[in-house]
Amino acid sequence: MLVLTSWLFIPAFLAAGIVLYGYWRGRNRLWVLLPLLFLYLGAAWAGYDCKRWEERVRTIEELSGGYAEAEGRVSSFEEKNGSLQIVLKKIKVWKQESCYLVPGLMVSVKLLGEPGTDMPLYPQRTGDNKDIGLRLGQLIKVKGEIQPFQSARNPGEFDSKGYYEGLGIDGRFLGKELEILDPRVDPLLDGIRQVREWGRSLLYKYTSKEDAGVLTAAVLGDTGGLPEDIKSLYQKNGISHLLAISGMHMSFLGLSFYRILRKTGLGLGSAGLAGAVLVVLYGILTGSGPSVVRAVIMMSVAFMASYLGRTYDLLSSASLALLLLGLKSPLLLTNGGVQLSFGAVYAIGGAGPILEKWLGRKRFLSSAVSTGVAVQIVTMPITLYHFYQIPFYGLFLNLLLIPLMDWVVCSGIGIILLGSFSPLLGIGAAGTGHYILTFYEWICKIMGGLPGYSLTFGRPEAGRLAAYGLILFAGLYCLKVWGEYEAKRTGENKEEKKKGCFGLKVLILAGMYCFCILFFKPGPVRGLEAVFLDVGQGDGILLRAGRSTVLVDGGSSSKKSLGKYSLEPCLKSMGVPVIQYAFISHGDQDHLSGVAYLLENSEDIRIENLMLPYHGREGEAIKKLEELAKQRGTKVLYVAGGGGVQVEDLRITCLYPGKEDRPETTNEESEVLIMDYGNCRMLFTGDMEERGEEELLKRPGEKQMLADVNVLKVAHHGSKYSSGEAFLDAIKPRWAVVSYGAGNSYGHPHKEVLDRLKERGTEVFKTGEGGAIMMWTDGEKIRFESFVDGEKFSRYN
Secondary structure, three states: OOHHHHHHHHHHHHHHHHHHHHHHHHHHHHHHHHHHHHHHHHHHHHHHHHHHHHHHHHHHHHOOOOOEEEEEEEEEEEOOEEEEEEEEEEEEEEEEEEEEEEEEEEEEHHHHHHOOOOOOOOEEEEEOOOOOOOOOOOOOEEEEEEEEEOOOOOOOOOOOHHHHOOOOOOEEEEEEEEEEEOOOOOOOHHHHHHHHOOOOHHHHHHHOHHHHHHHHHHHHHHOOOOOOOHHHHHHHHHOOHHHHHHHHHHHHHHHHHHHHHHOOOOHHHHHHHHHHHHHHHHHHEEEEEEEEHHHHHHHHHHHHHHHHHHOOEEEEEEEHHHHHHHHHHHHHOHHHHHHHHHHHHHHHHHHHHHHHHHHOOOOHHHHHHHHHHHHHHHHHHHHHHHOOOOEOOHHHHHHHHHHHHHHHHHHHHHHHHHHOOOHHHHHHHHHHHHHHHHHHHHHHHHHHHHOEEEEEEEOOHHHHHHHHHHHHHHHHHHHHHHHHHHHHHOOOOOOOOOOOOHHHHHHHHHHHHHHHHHOOOOOOOOEEEEEEOOOOEEEEEEEEEOEEEEEEEEEEEEOOOOOHHHHHHHHHOOOOOEEEEEEEEOHHHHHHHHHHHHOOOOOOOOEEEEEEEHHHHHHHHHHHHOOOOOOHOOOEEEEOOOOEEEEOEEEEEEEOOOOOOOOOOOOHHHHHEEEEOOOOEEOOOOOOOOHHHHHHOOOOHHHHOOOOOOHHHHHHHHHHOOOHHHHHHHHOOOOEOOOOOOOOOOOOOOOHHHHHHHOOEEEEEEEHHOOOOEEEOOOOOOOEEEEEOOOOOOOOO
């Protein structure tokens, strides 16, 4: 949560720059100091909002767990994954005879019935109005349990808590049953919702399921039916913004309607007012997301400017939209989608004209090229910060595909309007959209086959972002000066006649674009980074040295989609497209499920070598993993005691079990790995139990190696049947990490184990408390830090 003091530093620097710029340009002091006032007011409002959210979070924590009843007005609802997701506003919550006021809740109620049958899907209902359908504006009561949204617990994970706080939603309510207390509806909002459902039904009626999913997203703002493969394809090629309702849609609809009204004889005021009403209603129809609200505000300002006879300024209207959204919720401005939306507008209104003037405004495609390059280079750091990848060919695809999107929107609107009167006309209107979307899919797949089409660079650090901003500003300033010099030399309304000048400038812009990409290319890791991931009930350790990456386990029994939502995003956020070695300690799902996902489903992460346990080679899970690896072209090696690998300055050796050993259980098959980096030695034990520990201690060579261990990954998630006293006495680790799921049914980590470690002076880090545990070493010094709070810190020389 951002605090007031941290918000004050940013506007202070900006204000100083504004003051200096104002005096330099000779502006009136009032206009210089006014932005300063607004900056500090904004900082104060942000700090106040954060303090207010701290109170709201405490309220949800008090309400979480146990039975509760909530009563509120329906703001929106949709069916998702077999449940009805309802957003309630202005809610009263009763728990143990106490009443709490909660501004917003996301209610999830399981649907009854079966999809594809005549039996309607609806949640369990009670009360006198149980036969009345759910509508917007109704007052309802739900019974169930409140849960707070979770913050990210690993690098790269989606922060659902921050996302929903930006939308003004405090927590999640798992409802058991629903009762409609007041059946009266909001006539405007519910009428618009019914229009949306009517349009959606026509799109699915007259087009294929795949086309309907895309058209529904592009025209109605409903991404629920968007096929996952199409969504991923568009994202990786940098054109997913085409599916979001934005200024392009608003401009197309609003201006088209405005011009039609003007041609019918309506005046500027009447036509502008009608156009503004249309875009507002369309914004509500498409869900009123932040980018939609921005576009609505900007279009309304444009109509007002036309009515008043004033010049419309893109940057000023965007700033007004940003101000209004910030007043509503300062936390909304940290949302990646909001930042991309405004970043694109500022690029078009700020950097675009500079590039266009430099290229020559009368040149063919000058406007398209300058706008495309401006948007790409300005939004590139935002894209990397939130999504960790750069679509290398995104610039070319956007120049090619954006002009066609108007026709896709026209096709979707045509299906809805014409299909209402005639099925034949509806099917005919779908043709244009179908062929364009087919072309989109074809060209994206072609680009996907080219080298480097999606570059995984990870989240850039703050210093690199600041340096990029300074370099970008300096580069644009130089082009501006260059353009002004050429204008004076050749005349304001003359174009440069030198043959090949425009082509040369386009090549320079292409070079700038490539330089911007290369600027964010991650360098080698300094020292060794180790991340003990919070995978819930399971294990997952990521080791990075130089330009190489090693994964030791990666699975969970409590997180079903660990690979998709935790492991893969973490790897991407760190800029890891290739894992040189992936070790699987043994064949339990809580150690390999995420790795199986990477092998089977991830197109962006490649594993070069899969290191499997020698004694588990006949296990079903290990055999399946081997089959998946071979299908991906991954080399499979079986590891036993004495084996190991060298990765740059990192050495990993398997101590136990050897080929001659005879483990009796799957846990006893666990590879015991020693990792050496300089004077730092870590021990990974999988789910080894006391019998294995005793066998290992009987071997003098291995026992000597254990004596030099600094960091211990505690065996079997802290089970009392592992980490025996003799074993810990032999190691005497300075630090230990326990990987387990908070609130797990096994009781891990057991108190006996924690007491044993405490008695030996071992500092223990727990993923169940601090989230991912990050360790760094240069071979001499070691530093620990927990992802959630960042307060754990230790060092030795």
